[in-house]
Amino acid sequence: MNSLDPKIGDCRPRIRQLDNAAINRIAAGEVVERPASAVKELVENALDAGARRIDISFADGGKTLIRVQDDGHGMTPEDLPLALARHATSKIDGSDLLAIHTFGFRGEALPSLGSVGRLTITSRAEGHEGARVLVDGGEISPVAPAALERGTIVELRDLFHTTPARLKFMRTDRAEARAIVDVVKRLAMAEPYVTFILHDVSGDTQGRQVFRADAQNGELFDAMRGRLSRVLGHEFAQNALPVDAERDGFHLTGYAALPTYSRASAVAQFMFVNARPVRDKLLIGALRGAYADFLHRGRHPAAALFIGCAPQLVDVNVHPAKSEVRFRDPGIVRGLIVSALRHALAEAGHRASTTVAGAALGAFRAPDGPARVYQMDRPSDRPSPGALRAGFQAQSPGFGEAPVSGRVEPIADDRETRDHPLGAARAQLHENYIIAQTADGMVIVDQHAAHERLVYERLKARLADNDIPRQALLIPEIVELSASDQSRLLEFSDELERLGLVIEAFGSGAVAVRETPAVLGQTDARALLLDVLDELADQGSSRTVRDRIEAVLSRMACHGSIRSGRRMSADEMNALLREMEATPHSGQCNHGRPTYVELKLADIERLFGRR
Ligand SMILES: Nc1ncnc2c1ncn2[C@@H]1O[C@H](COP(=O)(O)OP(=O)(O)OP(=O)(O)O)[C@@H](O)[C@H]1O
């Protein structure tokens, strides 16, 4: 580089062997990025040691103190110096890097921490005396006896005091503390049978408990639900569906929230591979794919998903902090996630999130009103697969035209409302809201949103059978377009034909619409075509053909929906309610908004201060 420098011969760099302290500090640079990464390493070690209870304390965002105590199997006095030696581990023998059953395997974390902070390890293994070892800036002190019941205490003080440059990159105490809480919560999600307690001991105070999750017991799904409720909140647990599916050696478990419980960013997406928290594009992409059909682009699903597999099927040794993994066959994992989640969402039928009604109640309530306690779980009202089929086959041409009749028995008296989760229609307000009485409350339906969803689900069912009936226009509608729009539409014309929309080129820069999907009824062909075009333009080319087709279907469904502002007869309203009950996903519209809100009598009574 500096070949013009006349002194080049004098200062030719020499190759040197670095000493251990420097080697460890370099390794620490990768493994220990911030206090939270130290906490992660120490808690993972505790879990690997079979701990049932882990107590974690930190001060000043973890910069001055991190302390992790566990009741695991501990270490003998002879093992202590080894634990601090680089590449010394009890977890693998080095013969097979693909047979990893523990969080740790590199034998790197403790020596790295010992090189960038003051580290004290006190430990006691069963049948041995307790012992302590200290290491500061890479200097290891002799092992000394120490009193301890069982397990291990690791204390790390003054992190990065040997690497001031790294210290400068630390964020505020509050930000570092938040990162520590996040790390502990993630690990706590993966280990529901272990107790986690986290204290902030900054200053001279006794310390403040910032998180606590007591060990769950019982069956896995109950334990998982209990733990997720503790970490992510009751609302998540109440609105989440269990997921349990297997394919080709991969087992997917966890909970995924209803689309109406979506978030404005991806903050509530947690993925684990063999209990290891990972941030993996493939997995997040699969999660998004599974919900693509139910959520507007700006909304993000909430889920905690656990993938279990033989260690040979996944390489965890691809990232210094082990937060990324590489699957031997990513396609299987993606397919498993997408199909399992879609199945779980379909099973949930027309359920909408409890938060919807909760939020509505909150809005109604006087400021000092009674506390909200709301529950809308109705596992028993899932439609059977047979019922779904029947619903699709016996459909009427659509609510847009003739009043619905014959298909559904009108509800004769209140006793029958008990058999119908969405109740009996009692009134229509503002030409868009149907009020129905249920066995123990009332339901308010947004008729436009609900109908849009029903039309969409019908179209999708027909599409699956390759049988979307079309109706020919008496006079083809000619739509003028730009040349690029024309070619974009024509490129997709085969797919559009499968969807019931038949178009062809009409000179340069125009398209003739010849047939439209019958389910949409009388529709404005021009507006429909422009909407489809918008959808195609929005999507870019990244999505799969199937995704694109479904998105186009969803747009088309809008055109066939009863617009708000149309009066409906009692029969029509009841028919709509019955079809919602029989249709999967009818609890939210195509944009993830709810299609109905339910208020229980008890809630109504609370609104009036009767309870
Ligand atoms: N809390 C603990 N209880 C019992 N043994 C422990 C504990 N922490 C560490 N050890 C022992 O010390 C060894 C070294 O720990 P260290 O974290 O440095 O490496 P590792 O966990 O084996 O691998 P990695 O660097 O991937 O974390 C471990 O293999 C384990 O035998």
Ligand SMILES: [Mg+2]
């Ligand atoms: Mg470790």
